[in-house]
Every structure is written in C-alpha cells, then in structure tokens.
Amino acid sequence: MQLHFHRFDLRLRHTFTIAHDSRDVQPTLIVELREGHFRGFGEATSNKYYGITIDGMVDRLEQIRNVIENDNLTSPEEFWQLTNQYLHDIPFAQCALDEAANDLWAKKQGKKLYDAWGLSADVIPITDYTIGIDTIDKMVAKMKEFPWPLYKIKLGTTEDLDIIRTLRSHTDAVFRVDANCAWTATQAIEYSHELKALGVEFIEQPLKADDWTGMKQVYAESALPCIADESCIVEADVAKCAGYFHGVNVKLTKCGGLTPARRMLAEAKVLGLKTMVGCMNESSVGISAIAHLLPMLDYVDMDGTLLIANDPATGVQFDFGKIIFATENGTGAQLH
Numbered sequence: 065m066q067l068h069f070h071r072f073d074l075r076l077r078h079t080f081t082i083a084h085d086s087r088d089v090q091p092t093l094i095v096e097l098r099e100g101h102f103r104g105f106g107e108a109t110s111n112k113y114y115g116i117t118i119d120g121m122v123d124r125l126e127q128i129r130n131v132i133e134n135d136n137l138t139s140p141e142e143f144w145q146l147t148n149q150y151l152h153d154i155p156f157a158q159c160a161l162d163e164a165a166n167d168l169w170a171k172k173q174g175k176k177l178y179d180a181w182g183l184s185a186d187v188i189p190i191t192d193y194t195i196g197i198d199t200i201d202k203m204v205a206k207m208k209e210f211p212w213p214l215y216k217i218k219l220g221t222t223e224d225l226d227i228i229r230t231l232r233s234h235t236d237a238v239f240r241v242d243a244n245c246a247w248t249a250t251q252a253i254e255y256s257h258e259l260k261a262l263g264v265e266f267i268e269q270p271l272k273a274d275d276w277t278g279m280k281q282v283y284a285e286s287a288l289p290c291i292a293d294e295s296c297i298v299e300a301d302v303a304k305c306a307g308y309f310h311g312v313n314v315k316l317t318k319c320g321g322l323t324p325a326r327r328m329l330a331e332a333k334v335l336g337l338k339t340m341v342g343c344m345n346e347s348s349v350g351i352s353a354i355a356h357l358l359p360m361l362d363y364v365d366m367d368g369t370l371l372i373a374n375d376p377a378t379g380v381q382f383d384f385g386k387i388i389f390a391t392e393n394g395t396g397a398q399l400h
Contacts, residue, residue, distance in 0.1 A: 065133050065168070069122055070094035070399065072347065074109075074372045078206060080345060081197040082218045082244045085113060090345040090372070093118050094399065095125065095160040097168045099137070104168025105377070105397045107350035108160040108317050116317075121157040124150075132161070140166045144323040155298075155320035162321025163353040163395070171394035177356040181326075188358035190385035191366045192216040192240055200230050207231060213385045214238045216268075216365055220246030225258055232262045240363075242268035245294055249278035256287040266363075268313060269293040279308040291340055291363070299324055302331045311338025311362065322353060329360045343368040352379030352397040355387055376400055 074090040090109055097104040110118050125132070128150045137143055143165045144158070151158040170180040178185050193212040195203050200223065207215060215235075217228065220243050228239065241264055247255070252270035259267065266289040271278045273294035282290055289310035296305050296312040298319055305312050312332050314325045329339045340363040341354050347369060354366045369375050370382065379397040381388045390396025 065135065065137060066098040067125065067129055067132050068096040068098065069125075070096060070376075071118055072374075072376045074345060074347060074376075075374050076345060076371055077373050078196065078371075079198070080371065082220065082242075087345075091118050092346055092350075093121050093160055094347070094349050094377070095164045096399075097132075097137075097161075097164045099168060099172070102168055102171045104164040104166070104171060104394060105349045105399065106160040106163025106165070106167065106321070106353065107346050108156040109344045109346050109350075111156065111317070111344070114156070114318070116154070116156045121154065121160065124154050124157050125161065137165060137169055137172075140169050141323055144321065148320065151320070156317045158320040159317045160321075162323050163316070163350065166322050166356075167353070167394040167397065169394075171392075174393055176389065176393055177353075177395050178359060181356070183356075183359040185359055185389065188387060189361055189364050190214060191364050191382065191387060192385075193367045193370060194218065194365065195231070197221060200227055203227060204230060204234055207235060210370070211235075211384075212237060214240070216240045216242055216367075219243045225255060228259060228262050228264065236263075239264045240266055240268065242293070243270045245269055245272045247271060249275070249281045252278075252282045252290075253285045253287075256282075260287045264288060266291055266310070269295065276304075276308060283308050283310070289338065291338065293342065296328075299328050299331070302328050302337070303335065305332075306335045306337060309337070311340055313340040313342045313363075313365070315342050315344070316350070316354065317344060322357065325357060326360070329357065333360075338362045340364060341366070345371055347372065347375050348377040348379035349395075349397040349399075352377075352390065352395040355380045355389060356395060358387060 292309040
C-alpha cells in the first residue's frame with residue numbers, strides 16, 4: 065500500500081453555528097491508500113473543540129507510514145488493531161485511515177462495503193438536514209431554501225422554544241433538536257413537553273456530557289427520547305448510556321472510524337438502545353463511508369455534503385432525504 069494525503073478547505077453554504085462553535089470554512093483531510101489500481105479514501109475534519117488540526121493528523125500518520133505501507137490489509141479489523149496502538153489518542157486520524165482501509169478492502173473484493181460486511185441495504189433510514197443556530201428569521205430562511213422531510217434543529221439559545229414554534233409554522237416536516245450540552249435537567253424536562261407537541265421526534269444531548277445525575281432525571285421524566293452524543297464518544301461509553309439515554313449517536317471521527325463504530329452500534333442494539341450515526345461538515349468521502357452503516361441504524365444525520373459549497377469528491381447522493389448509493393464499489397467515494 066501507498067499512503068497519500070489531500071487537504072481541502074470546505075466552504076460552508078451558511079455560517080454554521082452550534083452551542084459552542086461557529087465557522088464558515090471547515091478544513092478537512094482526505095487519507096488515500098493505494099494498492100495497484102485500487103484507491104481507498106477516508107476523511108477526518110479538524111476540530112477546535114477536541115484540539116484536532118490537519119497538521120497534527122498528518123504528522124501522526126507520517127510517524128507510522130512504514131507500519132501502514134508494509135501491511136497487507138488482510139482485514140480492516142486487524143489493520144485497525146495494528147494501527148490503534150499508535151493512534152489511540154488521536155481518533156480523528158485513526159478514523160480517516162480506517163475509512164480508507166475499509167474502502168480499499170471492499171474495492172479489492174469487487175463489492176460495495178456494506179455487502180462486503182454481509183449487510184443488506186434494502187431498509188435504511190432517511191437523513192435529516194441541519195439548521196444551525198442563527199436569528200429566527202435566518203433559520204426560517206435556511207429551512208425554506210432547502211425543503212426537506214426531516215430537519216435537525218440546533219438549539220442552545222435563550223429563544224429555543226420560540227425557534228421551534230416559528231419553524232413549525234412554516235413546515236409539517238419532522239423535527240429533531242440538538243442542544244449540544246446547553247440545557248439543565250429542569251429545562252430539558254420542561255421543554256420536552258412542548259417540543260413533543262410541536263412535532264419533535266427526539267432531543268440530542270440536552271445536558272453537559274458528564275451530567276449523569278441530571279440525565280437520570282431527564283431519562284425518567286422527559287416527554288421525548290434523548291440521544292447521547294457528547295456523552296458517547298468511545299466504545300466504553302455505550303454501556304454507560306443505558307438507563308440514562310434512549311439511544312446513542314456514534315461519530316466516526318470521535319470513536320476512531322467504521323471498525324469501532326460497528327462494534328458500538330452492535331452493543332447498543334443488545335442493550336436496547338436506538339442507534340444513530342452523525343457527521344461533521346465533511347465531504348462526500350466521509351459521508352459515503354457513513355452510508356454503509358445505514359443497515360445498522362434507526363436514525364442518521366449525514367447531511368455534511370449538503371452544507372458545503374465545494375465538495376472535492378463524489379459519492380452517495382440524496383433524494384429528499386433518501387440516500388442513493390454510488391455505483392462504484394467500496395464506499396463509492398472518488399476524488400474529482
């Protein structure tokens with residue numbers, strides 16, 4: 065195998081604001097693994113919240129170039145175990161490498177990745193479209209600009225209920241809300257009743273990631289299901305969420321890629337938790353990798369490519385929330 069890097073600055077169609085961040089440009093790293101005429105691609109974005117930079121990821125992967133290039137990629141799982149001993153403290157870099165390895169592995173078999181895993185894509189969920197925090201008028205305008213059957217609304221302001229009331233007056237689409245750790249337990253419980261009446265499906269990460277006492281109360285008293293995000297980062301967190309959340313949102317960059325994500329989703333199912341995968345503001349490379357987990361999911365948030373104006377790749381496409389797989393094997397992602 066040969067290891068290559070591609071850096072891009074993804075331009076967002078609108079300033080993207082959540083409870084703890086705001087940005088117009090998203091730097092991203094595409095990792096490529098080549099073997100003969102086969103090319104596997106994976107992706108990880110930079111992230112201020114977690115202290116992840118593009119240079120930092122490249123530096124760490126360069127340190128183990130020989131380990132990577134000398135492996136024969138018998139299986140992505142074995143490759144992940146091999147490289148994780150060097151990358152366990154930088155899961156974003158591990159994610160990009162693991163996605164590329166899975167993509168290459170499936171392409172060498174002449175199969176789509178979900179098929180190589182032994183999964184069927186006959187029944188899969190649709191994706192939401194995210195409306196970032198802004199003035200209420202601008203949030204309405206963003207929604208009208210992009211008609212969709214399912215919206216994820218970012219909250220964490222002093223006007224959260226007013227935002228949902230106003231948006232609801234303009235559409236009958238299903239809503240999900242994501243507070244990104246911004247509420248208290250009392251707020252979450254109080255808001256949940258009106259949010260349910262306003263057609264909200266669930267609440268994502270209402271409290272701070274380590275507020276387990278508060279989440280126990282919310283879990284018992286909320287009128288809506290709650291899905292863990294910041295409280296569920298790595299594999300060990302899945303079991304912790306049982307009895308505190310109704311489901312988990314797995315982020316590939318945070319857990320270290322497709323390989324650990326599959327284990328997390330399988331464990332969540334055993335524990336009776338709903339399963340979801342979310343995305344960053346990433347290109348078709350990362351989004352196409354997520355798509356192959358759809359047979360394992362109850363919900364998905366994979367709208368990253370819809371939020372950027374200069375996608376450097378091709379891959380899965382969307383039809384009013386429905387995911388359409390690329391014709392190519394592997395994840396289906398290709399750089400322009």
